[in-house]
Amino acid sequence: MIEYFPLSFYSLCLSSKMINFANGLLAEQIFQGIILASAVIGFAYGLIIEQFGWTVYIVLGGFAVSCLLTLPPWPMYRQNPLSWQPALPETTGETLQKPQENLKKKKHK
């Protein structure tokens, strides 16, 4: 993956909009747990009061809660930042870009 884009792209990964991989897993576990729990509660409640509409409402509520908890990049997801390699010097950057330009020229025949 590191050859496909110019290296300046990866500095964007350290911006506030993204979280790293290990904590992305944490976010995924959180929302899966919340939605599964709301699904089980919703199914049981709907079965008891004999209305499927309530099951849907409870699952939608669980969806909203997990949206709130996992979508914005909260600080708890940035606990273990990856240590990126230091930027390589300019010359190797240019040689990486040149084969890409040659490929593009060949395709646009």
Place this chain on the structure above:
Amino acid sequence: MNTVLSRANSLFAFSLSVMAALTFGCFITTAFKDRRVPVDIHVSRVMLKNVDDFTGPRERSDLGFITFDLSADIKPIFDWNVKQLFLYLSAEYTTKSNALNQVVLWDKIVLRGESTKLNLRDMKSKYFFFDDGNGLRANKNITLTLSWNVVPNAGILPLVMGSGHMSVPFPESYETTKSY
């Protein structure tokens, strides 16, 4: 899981899969339920006419007028997977030209939440009781049954016949009313 969009995508897809599984669960809990209910039908008056039937291939066909009473309690059928019931009263009989005739005389839609005790007296049929020919006159046996179609939230739409029917013979001549 690096961007908001990829998390949102994953979250939404997971919620949809969970919702699909819950809907299937809703279907499975009511799939094998017996939806028959005892029904009481009584016919009070029958009249027969021989009129022009413009929808058929012949000049005149038999037209029957039935006045009936209906009582049933359909509350046991409703559960969390039933949206509405489509009830219909049908007449079934045999004639010389056809082995089996079935005609729908009356129907009703009962939504979930409406009153479920049916107690109808002196109801006239909603639809014309035309015969395919002249087979209603002096017919020995015409059977009226109430059936319903269960419309679910999720799953199959079963067609169920109520347990209870009424068989009546029709009059021998036209324009005379027969009471029971």
